[in-house]
Amino acid sequence: MHGKDFDIRISNKHRIRFTSDTFAADSRVLIDLLETNGHAKVLAFIDNGVAEAFPELQQQVNDYLDRMPGFVSRGTIVQTGGEFCKRDANTLQAAWDAIEKAGIDRHSYILCIGGGAYLDVIGLAAATAHRGIRLVRFPTTCLSQDDSGVGVKNGINAYGKKNFLGSFAVPYAVVNDFTFLHGQPETERRAGLVEAVKVALVKDASFFHWIEDNAEQLSELKPHALEEVVERSALLHASHIAYGGDPFETGNSRPLDYGHWAAHKMEQLTDFALSHADAVGVGVALDTVYSWKTGRLDEESAMRVLKVLITLKLDIWHPALTQTNADGQRSVFLGLEEFREHLGGELTVLLLKDLGKGEDVHTMDTELLAECIEWLEVYSGALKS
Structure with a gap:
């Protein structure tokens, strides 16, 4: 030949x-x-x-x-x-x-x-x-x-x-x-903040610290703070695409999809009544707690992430996480298989080792994930009571 x-x-x-x-x-x-x-x-x-x-x-x-x-x-x-x-x-x-x-x-x-x-x-x-x-x-x-x-x-x-x-x-x-x-409604302006938090968590700890320091102004959607967070987030996303080595996602690792395996599935489970931004907020919260509960991320850092999401008036829990299928399994866990299928190879999910630093894993413990969901439900409920 x-x-x-x-x-x-x-x-x-x-x-x-x-x-x-x-x-x-x-x-x-x-x-x-x-x-x-x-x-x-x-x-x-x-x-x-x-x-x-x-x-x-x-x-x-x-x-x-x-x-x-x-x-x-x-x-x-x-x-x-x-x-x-x-x-x-x-x-x-x-x-x-x-x-x-x-x-x-x-x-x-x-x-x-x-x-x-x-x-x-x-x-x-x-x-x-x-x-x-x-x-x-x-x-x-x-x-x-x-x-x-x-x-x-x-x-x-x-x-x-x-x-x-x-x-x-x-x-x-x-x-x-x-x-x-x-010129967008408040809900639309607020929605983009979650992706800025996400990219900061996986790419740039100093940016996360800036978001943390300016969380109150961002929560109030102050124009100067909003413009800066948008510009810094956009450039971080673009930089990863240009210099991350896999612009067309031929590999299995997609750090910019932190929190998205659950988010995408929750959108489907609610027939997209749950917006992408709201779903990502919950997904980021879930993977952050899971990162903590698996011993990768320290508790203090995990709680700092949740506090930032809450200060920005972003949800950290949604009832879609508790839906079950005919087999009694939580339906959101089907998102892991769909995530693997979408990547075209083995499952690869990014978890946090530190603020601004991620680690790819290839298995997720669904029993522990269920415990994390229950923890988030209790924690979120306590904040509202």
Whole structure:
């Protein structure tokens, strides 16, 4: 047998910008960021929740695109976003239809303005149409600005599983516009704080200490504190993707998914009535207590983590943790097998050895996990009494 192996290396630039009022008449953010051959086309997709929160946005975007020198505007499309759009195949199909109708090609740009779920869907449309169109993401929620929006994953839910269908594609750029951040409801701004806590716990102890020191201001959603936590979290997430050695998750270790094996399953068990952020808060609390109870993390550090989550007004327990299946097993534990399956190999879950330092493990003691769940229920109940 004859043959030869070829080593194909692909280099991608991951551009991340922090700004405000991108679509103001005097803004040059996009003009300076995008490249053009003199007639590159630009089509913008807008999450309808964002369009409703900012009634003048669609017209602002249309006017801005019309004024961009060297570009041809193909206007704006407004679609229903939120978690629903990841379960509705029509959203993805409508995006493909709009891309084809507008004559968008591989020298064109797609802008997507919306929350994390909508970015996932339009990201998949951009990654698959013409086998890849340059995408500029505008995350609008705290959760998407400091975590998912700066990532390289796109996907939709299928077969009852989160992100079963999707792709990895580095966006041309990510623009975190704080105008959107501060225009979101309190619940949306607060939701992103949990991913900042998570990335600090697994990547940067000094960042966790900063969150701890500024927890009261963050709890009150003070603009300067919120902007700093978003920027530091986003850059930590992006740095891991760029320099962590596994940007497209071909291995089994995914430290940025700390607390997520339980979170993803709880979302499914509640038919996504439990938001991703709330589920991650509970998942982080559970894995932190488990890290403590297995002797990896000291009790003082574990309690500091729980105190930060509570100060930030994030949940640390949810009734979904107690649901059982026909065999009497806690349903959330099925998330471990789904997590293993999603990784395509042996189970790998990151636990904490210290603040800012994780350790991969390949087995989880479900009896001890059950005890941790019961402990969290009692602890959480005592706080409310």
